Amino acid sequence: MVNFNGKILKDGTPFLNEQNRGLRYGDALFETIRVVNSKIFFWESHYLRLMASMRILRMEIPMDFTMEFLQGEIQKTITENGWQDQAVRIRLTVFREAGGLYTPTNKKVSYIIETKILESPFYTLTETDYEVELYKDHYVNSGLLSTLKSNNKILNVIAGVFAEENGYDxxxxxxxxxxxxxxxNGNLFLVKGDTIKTPPVTEGCLNGILRKQLIEILKKTEELEFSEAVISPFELQKADELFLTNVISGITSITKYRKKEYGNTVARQLLGKLNAKARLI
Known part of the structure; x- marks a missing residue:
């Protein structure tokens, strides 16, 4: 079941057309949200990011787009699918309604809520090999728009195709x-000894929800020294650990980059603290 502007539709029901601005111009934002047993993980952070992003894109925010309203719509969609006691992946997409060419003639928005079952209610650390490589064909601009979770993700798409074609994860x-x-598909953290860092959003990385949660945990972890700092390609092979974060999979440890192999001691420690924080919601 899909929720389109409050109406529950069966999967496969046509409800968009060629005038959709998300399709035509990428004039859309989305939030990927984890829900377990009807509890929305880090909902306030998701909501505040969405509202800030809509303001940056000069979308008209409806008066009823309150935190309580959107939470209710998410819960309604989960209930209609009969997944109240499951771990569920939610995608909430907001797009400007049809009208105009590049310049919109209508600033009002519509929304879509999609659902998908997840395998585990907890964040887990996968023990399989996970190899990465640098993508150097195109670069992300270190500006404010790059930090938004928008539909303009073609660079991520072709980098993903490059990884698949060349046998990388x-x-x-x-x-x-x-x-x-x-x-x-996630923020990067680098561990060297008892120090850990992640690039600041001013570098152009996504302003990730789980990134924010992990930074809050790290600032309270006395045995680790945390900083938001630039990471050069030369530092990757000198690191003890590299790991990625996103709100659906949690923490993913990188096991290999070129000839360097990495451990996951710190990632494992942080995963336990992350699960503990999520349970307190």
Missing amino acids: NCLLLNEKKNVIEAT
Whole structure:
């Protein structure tokens, strides 16, 4: 079942057309949300990011687009699917309604809520090999728009295709200054000794929800020294650990980059703290 502007539709029901601005111009935003047993993980952070992003894109925010309203629509969609006691992946897409060419003649928005069952209610650390490579054909611009979770993700798409074609599990993306900023589907953290860092959003990385949660955990972890700092490609092979974060999979440890292999001691420790934080929601 899909929720389109509050109406529950059966999967496969046509409800968009060629005038859709998300399709025509990428004039859309989305939030990928984890829900377990009807509890929305980190909902306030998702909602505040969505509202801030809509303002940046000059979308008209409806008066009823409150945190409570959208939460209710998510819960309604889950209930209509009969998945109240399941782990569920939600995609909430907001797009400007049809009208105009590049310049919209209508600033009002519509929304879509999609659901998909997840395998586990907990964040788990996969023990399989996970090899990455740098993607250097195109660069992410280190500007505000790059930090948004928008539908303009063609660079991530072709980097993902490059990884698949060359036998890698993922690619790390560079900004125009040739600094490493993130992977195709998650924020990057680097561990060296008792220090851990992640690129600041000013470098152009996604302003990730799980990134934010992990930073809050790290600032309270006395045995680790945390910083938001630039990561150069040369640092990757000197690191003890590299791992990625996103709100659906949690923490994914990178096991190999070129000839360097990595451990996951710190990632495992942080995963336990992340699950503990999620349970307190």
